[in-house]
Amino acid sequence: MLATASVPIPLVDAAATPAQLRRFFSAAYCDTPAPLRWLSAIRPYVCPYDKLLQFIPDGGDALDVGCGAGSLLALLAATKKIRRGVGCDVAEPPLASARAAARRLGAEDVLSFQHVRSIAQAPEGPFDIVAMVDVLHHVAPRERADVFAAAARRVGPGGVFIYKDMTARPGGRRLAHNIDDYVFTREWVQQVPEGAVEAWAIDQRLALVHGEFIPRLIYGHELRVFRRLDG
Numbered sequence: 001m002l003a004t005a006s007v008p009i010p011l012v013d014a015a016a017t018p019a020q021l022r023r024f025f026s027a028a029y030c031d032t033p034a035p036l037r038w039l040s041a042i043r044p045y046v047c048p049y050d051k052l053l054q055f056i057p058d059g060g061d062a063l064d065v066g067c068g069a070g071s072l073l074a075l076l077a078a079t080k081k082i083r084r085g086v087g088c089d090v091a092e093p094p095l096a097s098a099r100a101a102a103r104r105l106g107a108e109d110v111l112s113f114q115h116v117r118s119i120a121q122a123p124e125g126p127f128d129i130v131a132m133v134d135v136l137h138h139v140a141p142r143e144r145a146d147v148f149a150a151a152a153r154r155v156g157p158g159g160v161f162i163y164k165d166m167t168a169r170p171g172g173r174r175l176a177h178n179i180d181d182y183v184f185t186r187e188w189v190q191q192v193p194e195g196a197v198e199a200w201a202i203d204q205r206l207a208l209v210h211g212e213f214i215p216r217l218i219y220g221h222e223l224r225v226f227r228r229l230d231g
């Protein structure tokens with residue numbers, strides 16, 4: 001267990017299961033009011049953080065674009081996968097939860113969170129790891145290529161871009177995501193069309209090193225891992 005003021009934080013490592021991650025997030029987000037605390041705790045059953053962890057190189061600097069409540073960076077700090085992590089988001093309220101979790105984890109020296117009006121205000125880097133998890137479907141379709149490109153430009157030589165979003169494949173899993181997002185945001189989102197990020201990545205000189213469809217509960221996820229090969 002990590003030492004904290006009152007709530008013990010279960011130790012997690014890169015092989016953590018969703019159940020172990022649920023216990024970790026439940027403790028790490030204990031300063032966040034319900035229901036966001038509960039949603040943060042159960043998110044590993046929906047969002048495959050356990051899979052994402054496998055593609056994070058050790059010891060780098062990370063930028064999480066659209067970090068929300070900072071779950072991914074909290075996990076990367078707790079597992080000591082990163083040297084430093086910066087999260088940015090256009091929404092300010094979840095960043096309070098992200099900062100509280102960083103404090104709870106004793107990771108304030110490692111993690112910082114910035115409110116930005118657009119990704120143009122995010123730190124330039126370059127970063128060893130840039131992550132964009134479940135963000136692009138919230139971005140207007142005409143702006144998606146630019147947002148993706150701005151994130152991709154922040155990946156340094158040899159660095160990785162971890163992209164994960166909800167599936168656009170027709171069917172029940174796509175509908176489940178639409179209904180879920182409508183319940184929480186009152187927005188009937190348009191998923192990112194298949195093949196779009198791969199095309200944008202080529203424009204940014206990023207090579208696809210891993211692509212995977214990940215079914216979770218009633219949802220479906222598209223994971224793409226890119227690497228910058230040029231210097």
Ligand SMILES: C[S@@+](CC[C@H](N)C(=O)[O-])C[C@H]1O[C@@H](n2cnc3c(N)ncnc32)[C@H](O)[C@@H]1O
Pocket residue numbers: 047065066067068069070071072088089090091094118119132133134135138139147
């Ligand atoms: C579904 S949440 C995902 C949060 C986090 N990445 C996670 O996986 O828990 C989507 C987040 O993207 C943020 N977002 C939407 N458009 C953005 C943009 N253009 N730049 C940065 N963040 C954005 C939203 O404010 C929201 O916090």
